[in-house]
Amino acid sequence: MSKSKINKKLGFRLGFLIALFFLFFIGPFFLPHEPFETNISQAFLPPSSQHIFGTDNLGRCIFCRIIAGGKISVFTSLAVMTLSSVIGSILGIIAGYYGGIWDKIISDIITVFQAFPSFVLAIAIAGILGQSIKNAIIALCAVYWITYAKLSRSLVQQIRSDNYIKAAWLCGAPPTSIFFKYILPSIIGSLFITVVLDIGSVILSMAGLSFLGLGAVRPTAEWGAVISESRNFMQQAPWIIGFNGLALFLVVIGFNLFGEAMDEKINCK
Amino acid sequence: MEKTILSVKNLSKTFNQRNHSVDAVNDISFDLYKGQCLALVGESGCGKSTIASIIAGFTAPSGGCVMYHNTQLSFQNKSAQQQRSTMQMIFQNPLSSLAPRMSVLENMKEAVIYHEKWSNEKIESEAIRHLVRMGLSEKYLNRYPHQLSGGECQRIAIAKALMRQPDLLICDEITSNLDVCVQAEIIRYLIELKQSGISILFITHDLSLTGQLCDYIAVMKNGKIIESNRTEEILNHPKKEYTQTLIKAAF
Numbered sequence A: 001m002s003k004s005k006i007n008k009k010l011g012f013r014l015g016f017l018i019a020l021f022f023l024f025f026i027g028p029f030f031l032p033h034e035p036f037e038t039n040i041s042q043a044f045l046p047p048s049s050q051h052i053f054g055t056d057n058l059g060r061c062i063f064c065r066i067i068a069g070g071k072i073s074v075f076t077s078l079a080v081m082t083l084s085s086v087i088g089s090i091l092g093i094i095a096g097y098y099g100g101i102w103d104k105i106i107s108d109i110i111t112v113f114q115a116f117p118s119f120v121l122a123i124a125i126a127g128i129l130g131q132s133i134k135n136a137i138i139a140l141c142a143v144y145w146i147t148y149a150k151l152s153r154s155l156v157q158q159i160r161s162d163n164y165i166k167a168a169w170l171c172g173a174p175p176t177s178i179f180f181k182y183i184l185p186s187i188i189g190s191l192f193i194t195v196v197l198d199i200g201s202v203i204l205s206m207a208g209l210s211f212l213g214l215g216a217v218r219p220t221a222e223w224g225a226v227i228s229e230s231r232n233f234m235q236q237a238p239w240i241i242g243f244n245g246l247a248l249f250l251v252v253i254g255f256n257l258f259g260e261a262m263d264e265k266i267n268c269k
Numbered sequence B: 001m002e003k004t005i006l007s008v009k010n011l012s013k014t015f016n017q018r019n020h021s022v023d024a025v026n027d028i029s030f031d032l033y034k035g036q037c038l039a040l041v042g043e044s045g046c047g048k049s050t051i052a053s054i055i056a057g058f059t060a061p062s063g064g065c066v067m068y069h070n071t072q073l074s075f076q077n078k079s080a081q082q083q084r085s086t087m088q089m090i091f092q093n094p095l096s097s098l099a100p101r102m103s104v105l106e107n108m109k110e111a112v113i114y115h116e117k118w119s120n121e122k123i124e125s126e127a128i129r130h131l132v133r134m135g136l137s138e139k140y141l142n143r144y145p146h147q148l149s150g151g152e153c154q155r156i157a158i159a160k161a162l163m164r165q166p167d168l169l170i171c172d173e174i175t176s177n178l179d180v181c182v183q184a185e186i187i188r189y190l191i192e193l194k195q196s197g198i199s200i201l202f203i204t205h206d207l208s209l210t211g212q213l214c215d216y217i218a219v220m221k222n223g224k225i226i227e228s229n230r231t232e233e234i235l236n237h238p239k240k241e242y243t244q245t246l247i248k249a250a251f
Helices: A003-025 A062-098 A100-114 A118-129 A133-160 A163-170 A175-211 A223-233 A238-266 B048-056 B078-083 B104-113 B120-133 B150-162 B180-195 B207-213 B231-236 B241-250
Strands: B004-016 B021-033 B037-041 B063-068 B087-090 B168-172 B199-204 B216-221 B224-230
Touching: A003 A062, A003 A238, A062 A100, A062 A133, A062 A175, A062 A223, A062 A238, A100 A133, A118 A133, A118 A175, A133 A175, A163 A175, A163 B087, A163 B104, A175 A223, A175 A238, A223 A238, B004 B048, B004 B199, B021 B048, B021 B063, B021 B199, B021 B216, B021 B224, B037 B048, B037 B207, B048 B063, B048 B087, B048 B168, B048 B199, B087 B150, B104 B120, B104 B150, B120 B150, B150 B180, B168 B180, B180 B199, B180 B207, B199 B207, B207 B231, B207 B241, B216 B231, B216 B241, B224 B231, B224 B241
Parallel strands: B037 B199, B037 B216, B087 B168, B168 B199
Antiparallel strands: B004 B021, B004 B063, B216 B224
8 A cells, every 4th residue: 555545544644533532522511411410300312303212210410421521531541541552651661672571470460460361450450449430440451461571572672683683783882872772662662552552442441340339339320331221221211322332343443544544654655 | 813803602592492492503713804794604504693692782692702902891781782882793684684664764764863963964864875885875865775676785784884883794595595696796895895994794694795794714514613714615615515515505
């Protein structure tokens, strides 16, 4: 694919994500209804001109709750990705760069964490810590850092043995220069793409924890929590679960498509 | 009397694997004199590159020692890098020798900045001088490795190595991935370098490349030097059957 086509694709997908960000972070200031205001007389209203996505069992506007909840879903997943990628990458880089005892200790910790199915581990940690968004973030970080530790470790190990790194060492480059000039620029692209591609999965995991009652606390409009609450009314008011699911789908697909376009852009010479 | 730049004494390297150990280099000794070229010749896997790797400080030996400018070289510590400040190595794969995210100028700059306090203008003028010496021009300065051919990359790698006028140049199979014309050009450049006083350790599996360039040849087999002598002697009067086979294969 030509560079201009890749740039166009990346621009379009980035534009879509920026639009979503504006919608979730600035939108709440311009909502037609208060997302947490209940009005039983307006419960289970189907989509109409007054409530474009209808209302839920307590008469709250679903559109307003999706916009308000989007900020929480996106913010929490970005927090998980930032924390887990930074912690995982630092540990992976230390293991890959220094090797020896550091590599053994960090690899053993990774092996222990990998021994558990990832979502089961997140549920266990969130369950022990108690229901809150903060604890759900900690639980998901405990699962997602492994990906970045493994990835950065293998990337650093691979690059360290490249001839241009050996040549740099022979030219007198100190370890800090070798790391910041040669190794970091070579791995940052792959790590960034993985982060972007994982955001969708983290949003789903966060929704999963909230669905199980281990994430957002009522009346927070986090999408997973809303889906969990509304599953009892699926027959009666399918629009509640449908529009929340659609919002989740659009954001996940938006991040995945952006990650894919970034991958093409970075790996295109 | 010829001045010894590099002296390898009873060098050995054993790689321990799960069930067994491999003696990649076994009790190797040789000397390299100032302004001369020594070829280490042998089939793939005979330990030539391991020797280069030990001399350059990337691998620690299992036994023996390496003397450079009459100083015993250390390994895997801070002084190891400093001791090798007048040594450069060129690798087999031309593309992997240059940092892929740096331009040619940035790559060449790296050879200087850790030892010299040159201005950017001086670095650039020296880079151009060495590029021209290698048959290239200043238009290559802003190009990136992926925009260059294998031969161009290898010439730039040599130009980079020459930036600080090294005393010893280790060439590890540097012509293996290049076509015959480029090979001949590279050999011509190396002869010029040798005449300017740089000592060269030339590692190759192809004896045909050694005739014009090398003063001495050491033939290796299974981690040992089985025959070594002046180039004319080796090429015209080989004593070992293995050397004769290599010569037959090359010419």
